[in-house]
Amino acid sequence: MGKKESVQAKLEDLRALIRHHDRKYYVENKPEISDYEYDQLYKQLQQLEAEHPDLISPDSPTQRVGGEPTEAFKRVQHLRPMLSLEKVDGAEHPDRDEEPDRDKRNRLQDENTLPALRAFDATIRKQLGREQVEYIMEPKVDGVSIAVHYQHGKLALGVTRGDGQFGDDITANLRTVRAIPLELNLKDPPALLEVRGEAYIATKDFEALNAKLEAAGEKTFPNARNVTAGTLKQLDPRLVAQRPVRAVFYAVGVCEGIAWETHAEMLEALARFGLPTQRRWWLCKDIDELLKVYREEVVCDYDEKRDLRRQLPYDLDGVVVKVNRLADWARIPSKTRAPGYAIVHKPIPWIVPAETVLKAITVQVGRTGVLTPVAELEPVFVQGSTISRATLHNEDEIRRKDIRIGDTVVIRKAGMVIPEVVEVMKPKRPKGAMEFDLVAHIGGKCPACGGPIAKEEVSGGEAEEVAWRCQNVAGCPAQKTRRVEYFAQRKALDLESLGGIVAEKLVESGLVNEPLDLFDLSAEKLAALNLGTADEPRVFGAKNAVKVKEALERARTLPLHRWLQALAISDVGEVMAYELASLHADLRSLARSKVISDFLKLQELVAEAKKVNPDATTEEYKLPPKSKRTRADAEEAERREARHAALNAEIEALADSLRQAGVKLNLKGEPKQSGKPPLLDVTSDLQTEVCKSIVAFFETDYGKRTLERMSRLEITPRASATRGGIGAIPSESPISGKTFVLTGTLPTLSRDEATKLIREAGGNVTGSVSKNTDYVLAGADPGSKLDKARELGVRVLTEDEFEAMIGKK
Numbered sequence: 003m004g005k006k007e008s009v010q011a012k013l014e015d016l017r018a019l020i021r022h023h024d025r026k027y028y029v030e031n032k033p034e035i036s037d038y039e040y041d042q043l044y045k046q047l048q049q050l051e052a053e054h055p056d057l058i059s060p061d062s063p064t065q066r067v068g069g070e071p072t073e074a075f076k077r078v079q080h081l082r083p084m085l086s087l088e089k090v091d092g093a094e095h096p097d098r099d100e101e102p103d104r105d106k107r108n109r110l111q112d113e114n115t116l117p118a119l120r121a122f123d124a125t126i127r128k129q130l131g132r133e134q135v136e137y138i139m140e141p142k143v144d145g146v147s148i149a150v151h152y153q154h155g156k157l158a159l160g161v162t163r164g165d166g167q168f169g170d171d172i173t174a175n176l177r178t179v180r181a182i183p184l185e186l187n188l189k190d191p192p193a194l195l196e197v198r199g200e201a202y203i204a205t206k207d208f209e210a211l212n213a214k215l216e217a218a219g220e221k222t223f224p225n226a227r228n229v230t231a232g233t234l235k236q237l238d239p240r241l242v243a244q245r246p247v248r249a250v251f252y253a254v255g256v257c258e259g260i261a262w263e264t265h266a267e268m269l270e271a272l273a274r275f276g277l278p279t280q281r282r283w284w285l286c287k288d289i290d291e292l293l294k295v296y297r298e299e300v301v302c303d304y305d306e307k308r309d310l311r312r313q314l315p316y317d318l319d320g321v322v323v324k325v326n327r328l329a330d331w332a333r334i335p336s337k338t339r340a341p342g343y344a345i346v347h348k349p350i351p352w353i354v355p356a357e358t359v360l361k362a363i364t365v366q367v368g369r370t371g372v373l374t375p376v377a378e379l380e381p382v383f384v385q386g387s388t389i390s391r392a393t394l395h396n397e398d399e400i401r402r403k404d405i406r407i408g409d410t411v412v413i414r415k416a417g418m419v420i421p422e423v424v425e426v427m428k429p430k431r432p433k434g435a436m437e438f439d440l441v442a443h444i445g446g447k448c449p450a451c452g453g454p455i456a457k458e459e460v461s462g463g464e465a466e467e468v469a470w471r472c473q474n475v476a477g478c479p480a481q482k483t484r485r486v487e488y489f490a491q492r493k494a495l496d497l498e499s500l501g502g503i504v505a506e507k508l509v510e511s512g513l514v515n516e517p518l519d520l521f522d523l524s525a526e527k528l529a530a531l532n533l534g535t536a537d538e539p540r541v542f543g544a545k546n547a548v549k550v551k552e553a554l555e556r557a558r559t560l561p562l563h564r565w566l567q568a569l570a571i572s573d574v575g576e577v578m579a580y581e582l583a584s585l586h587a588d589l590r591s592l593a594r595s596k597v598i599s600d601f602l603k604l605q606e607l608v609a610e611a612k613k614v615n616p617d618a619t620t621e622e623y624k625l626p627p628k629s630k631r632t633r634a635d636a637e638e639a640e641r642r643e644a645r646h647a648a649l650n651a652e653i654e655a656l657a658d659s660l661r662q663a664g665v666k667l668n669l670k671g672e673p674k675q676s677g678k679p680p681l682l683d684v685t686s687d688l689q690t691e692v693c694k695s696i697v698a699f700f701e702t703d704y705g706k707r708t709l710e711r712m713s714r715l716e717i718t719p720r721a722s723a724t725r726g727g728i729g730a731i732p733s734e735s736p737i738s739g740k741t742f743v744l745t746g747t748l749p750t751l752s753r754d755e756a757t758k759l760i761r762e763a764g765g766n767v768t769g770s771v772s773k774n775t776d777y778v779l780a781g782a783d784p785g786s787k788l789d790k791a792r793e794l795g796v797r798v799l800t801e802d803e804f805e806a807m808i809g810k811k
Contacts, residue, residue, distance in 0.1 A: 013047070013059075016050065021183070024181075052750060061185050078170070087341070089345070089347075090347055119293065120289065122323065123288075123289035135288065136286065137323055139323050143200040143202050143316050143318065144316070145250075146200060151195070152191065152192075153193065155188055161173075175236065176249075192257055195258075196254065196257070197253070197277060198252065198253040198254070198255050199250050199253070200252075202226065203230050211245075233247055250278050254268055263329070264326045264327055265324055265328060269283065282313065292323065320346045355413055359411070360406075361407070363407055367472055367484075369481055371448075373449075374396070375440060377391060378390070378391060379413065389413055391421065396470075397470065401438070403426060409428075410431070440470060441455070450472065451478035453473055453477060455470045455471060457471070475702060483502075485517055488568070490517075493564075494567045494568035495568045497554065497557065499546045499549050500520075500550060525548060525551050526547075528542060563576075563580040563582070563721070572695040572698075578689060582598075585597050585665065588721070590709065593700040597664075601690075602693055608669070610649060616646060737763050740766070740777060741777075742765050742768070743768055743791070744778075745785050745788055746784035748782075759804075771796060777798075777804075780800065781801065
């Protein structure tokens with residue numbers, strides 16, 4: 003055997019072994035090796051393929067990372083329509099005016115109070131002319147419906163349900179989902195097999211994702227289904243690969259070469275093929291057996307811990323009842339938009355919100371000082387889990403629903419996940435229950451620090467915001483803790499080991515009052531930090547302390563956009579941090595930014611231009627028609643016209659200045675473009691509220707002190723690249739100030755890695771090719787961006803040429 007054949011054989015062995023472990027982990031839920039051992043196998047395969055790129059196969063496990071982003075999803079017609087199932091609920095619902103009655107709820111689940119299922123069975127038996135019909139009962143995953151096509155055993159196409167007739171081609175995204183095999187476990191696969199199922203994110207993975215986002219100070223997702231749907235509609239498969247999407251299959255749309263007699267046989271076959279199927283499903287000889295299984299293994303009213311929702315790793319949206327014999331399906335008439343052979347049933351305990359008592363209202367403090375009221379509840383089992391707390395959002399929401407301490411309230415999970423108070427059962431309100439007043443409730447001061455609170459002005463001082471905020475920015479321990487957590491997050495300074503409990507204990511112990519104190523903290527003190535209690539101490543440890551100190555040293559040299567995000571300024575996220583950093587040389591120039599002040603001034607001028615425009619069409623500003631104008635109206639029009647002309651000239655000059663500084667903006671109705679006055683809006687990569695937040699932050703004592711402290715610590719973060727010559731950074735890099743566009747799959751670099759290298763060398767990265775593009779970095783299977791680059795004469799680089807240019811090779 004030659005060298006190449008030997009390498010090929012080793013690659014195939016590694017791929018087969020990784021596929022085996024993927025199936026054990028994602029399909030059978032029976033992992034045979036640790037995550038570390040799996041990672042080592044995967045790295046070995048990556049290394050071998052990197053050394054022999056000509057031997058990489060499309061179905062290799064390494065190809066699940068995703069390819070070049072698409073510009074849009076193609077529409078695909080389903081081979082057979084993907085119909086929805088008819089939904090039926092329990093026949094009765096508990097009367098909310100009555101006290102909750104467990105025995106009544108049990109009776110409602112009895113076969114005599116489930117006429118919908120009895121009626122379904124009676125209809126099916128009549129249509130088939132039989133006394134007894136066999137059924138399958140399956141859990142219905144609350145996910146996103148998908149269809150996956152396998153041609154000769156290999157994954158060829160993945161499609162969303164869409165409108166049932168046409169769906170979106172999301173093949174590239176589904177290839178990143180490890181639960182979906184790229185090749186069927188079948189020696190003689192059919193020419194075509196189209197399987198249908200649900201993509202989902204497991205409950206524990208969803209909770210971990212939200213916890214990570216919350217710790218980072220970012221917006222969380224309302225439910226697992228929403229984040230799954232949003233993930234699968236991402237145009238960049240690499241983003242999909244970063245999310246823990248899984249799948250489960252329960253049907254076959256089209257199959258050439260294999261036939262099954264029953265739905266049960268088909269489910270068993272899909273599992274043998276290596277496709278993930280439901281962990282629990284039941285074959286029932288008739289409706290009586292089905293109802294017995296339903297009571298004992300689905301809703302389990304006698305033992306809520308055995309409720310089916312507690313047995314499965316994903317959210318459920320009911321149970322599906324299907325006729326088992328496939329030949330019977332064609333004999334059962336279809337409904338308008340649903341097949342006749344199956345229905346979805348939602349058990350009463352799954353759809354009826356639970357009642358409980360609101361014992362107290364506590365108030366939490368966020369990193370920006372926002373006070374959030376939280377309902378402390380008598381624990382109650384609702385929609386799959388026991389709930390003891392629920393957010394009340396803000397004081398206005400409490401008043402709108404008239405929520406009072408001591409009330410009996412109805413609780414449900416928004417999107418089956420987030421606990422919320424739906425309504426108050428006012429007939430059950432205890433005597434003397436008082437209207438809730440947040441200020442009075444917390445004694446007019448922050449519950450964490452005792453500092454002053456206020457509703458800050460928004461919209462240019464025209465209104466107050468909904469939320470109350472603690473004004474003690476520098477001294478509030480809750481805000482301190484949240485800021486330390488935010489400071490340490492991966493997209494900020496990436497301070498390993500500084501999670502929530504560590505941040506809380508650092509502030510509680512007095513070792514850290516603000517994030518910059520970390521730079522003065524000795525490794526010895528950090529190692530001795532007690533994360534436990536006085537009775538049961540648990541120290542942070544020397545190894546963790548060394549990791550943190552090393553990370554802090556690395557952070558000193560991180561670019562401006564990372565530091566800007568780390569400062570936890572309101573409204574400044576990752577994208578805006580980079581955008582602002584690209585317009586300023588360093589933090590001090592950003593703190594007194596002429597770009598920001600000019601941009602805000604431009605907004606004011608455009609707002610005034612709307613008001614004085616003599617041709618304004620809005621009721622607030624428009625003048626009567628010329629034929630109906632009084633002398634006063636005519637004088638007003640003349641005055642406006644003169645002021646409007648002056649504003650136009652000022653707006654044009656300021657807009658030109660901002661563009662020269664590198665700000666991308668457009669004035670709708672700009673005179674140079676359309677001959678119309680700029681009276682509609684300013685569109686820009688900058689955002690007004692973000693700019694206002696930057697100005698406000700550096701005007702506070704805390705902001706000024708942060709700037710001075712960083713100077714004393716000799717931390718002077720600079721932009722990795724600037725636009726428009728604003729404090730441009732001297733650089734010997736040949737790509738400093740140059741604009742790149744990425745397309746195709748690079749041999750060794752991911753898109754994130756290439757972007758990081760470009761930015762670190764002083765270049766910019768944009769998403770589309772234009773006459774302002776300097777280079778296109780292209781890999782395998784490039785898209786239309788490469789054609790556009792050639793059309794415009796933009797230089798195209800390979801990965802090797804790019805790395806040589808920045809001195810990496």
